[in-house]
Amino acid sequence: MEYEHTCLIRGDGGQTIRAILDRICNKWTLLIVATLDQGTLRFSDLHQQIPGISQRMLTLTLRHLESDGLVARTVYAEVPPRVEYTLTATGKSLIPPALALAGWAIEHVPHIEASRAAYQARNG
Amino acid sequence: MEYEHTCLIRGDGGQTIRAILDRICNKWTLLIVATLDQGTLRFSDLHQQIPGISQRMLTLTLRHLESDGLVARTVYAEVPPRVEYTLTATGKSLIPPALALAGWAIEHVPHIEASRAAYQARNG
């Protein structure tokens, strides 16, 4: 890894990297995207498959994803209502870098956790 | 991309992915790590090279990075004080997945921005 490449991150004073972190770095976004990687799902499917999420946060996060063009929302004029969510091409394209990050996590988080515990022990 | 791979993200109900998001998904962490990819830097170097960061946030973020073992902090017993920061091996290992994410951002953020603007126009 040549350090010059990190200009991708530092380039514009962090505007670009922060633009995406603002979008994906919240509690539920990546989880929803990863869940939708299975294919089209209804609101209730997502609610069931994502443990711990509230209706409010599921709605909010889906709206943001729709607004950003990562998820397509289709409403069927039926009673009772049916609403389906699918990843767009852009949404799908987020999966590989997200997996790269997840892979890093799997590999390094144990060490990080240990380091953090040792730091806490040394200091306050 | 096979959807089964997203179990890396969804696996434990999002615990692992959230463990890393909690660490790197704040306003300054990735920027500091990317800046330190140049090599060892002093506090004042970082302060100058990262536009907009306050002393407080630089200190706080560096302490977290040190605690997590991503950055090594060396204090020299001199007057005036000199403190140097370097990426550890773990810290360096974060660069490739971070670049993957940055690459995705460069490629897709324009489209996302347009999509968001269109959404705002359609709705409130």
Place this chain on the structure above:
DNA sequence: CAGTATCCTGTTTGATACTG
């Protein structure tokens, strides 16, 4: 079923001033 509407909480960030 698929949401909205309110209220409430903790956390993150920033501004400013001060110090060994």
Place this chain on the structure above:
DNA sequence: CAGTATCAAACAGGATACTG
């Protein structure tokens, strides 16, 4: 130089209740 201390603002997220 390399921080610390204090205060205040902003925001994300959750609990609960209600609805077309």
